[in-house]
Amino acid sequence: MSAELTPEVVDFLSAGTRTGLLAFTAADGRPxxxxxxxxxxxxxxxxxxxxxxxxxxxxxxxxxxxxxxxIAEPPYAFVQVQGVAETSEDPGELVRTATALGARYMGADRAEEYGRRNAVPGELVVRLRPTKVVANLAVAD
Known part of the structure; x- marks a missing residue:
């Protein structure tokens, strides 16, 4: 366990179009x-x-x-990043991050389209700074 993203963890997190599941707490305390x-x-x-x-x-x-x-198939693997989120409404950062997200998940040819669509007033850029990283990159091995 670490508080930093190791190169192996960054490679795992950055591979393909894996999505993350964000856990947070509702106003009434429900997870x-x-x-x-x-x-x-x-x-x-x-x-x-x-x-x-x-x-x-x-x-x-x-x-x-x-x-x-x-990864929900052999060899099964996971990374859990616990941390503190920082938010920003900076318009330039919104366009940049929304475009980067569009490129990763929808392809380079649609990156700008998604950047424009998702970088609108009311949107936030969220940076999750790790305080603890738990990783098992080969559960079944």
Missing amino acids: LAAPVWFVVEDGALVFNTGATTAKGRALARDPRVALVVD
């Missing part, structure tokens, strides 16, 4: 989880979400979250 598109940048996991979504409201109340990425 919730939602899928997110993300990229790894400068030792953090970066994603976008709306400020008024359940995720956005939860982050405003309590920035402590966890994000899990897994």
Whole structure:
């Protein structure tokens, strides 16, 4: 266990179009989880979400979250990143991150389309800074 993303963990998180499952706490204390598109940048996991979504409201109340990425087939693997989320509404960062997310998940030919579509007022850039990383990159081995 570590508080940093090792090169092996970054490779795992960055492979293909794996999505993350973000765990957060609802206002009434219930645990919730939602899928997110993300990229790894400068030792953090970066994603976008709306400020008024359940995720956005939860982050405003309590920035402590966890994000899990897994492979659900042999050799089975997972990474759990626990940490503190920082949010920004900077328009330039919104366009840049939304475009990067569009490129990863929809392909380079649609990156700008998704960047424009998702970088609108009311959206947030979220940077999940790890405080603990748990990884098992070969569960079945």
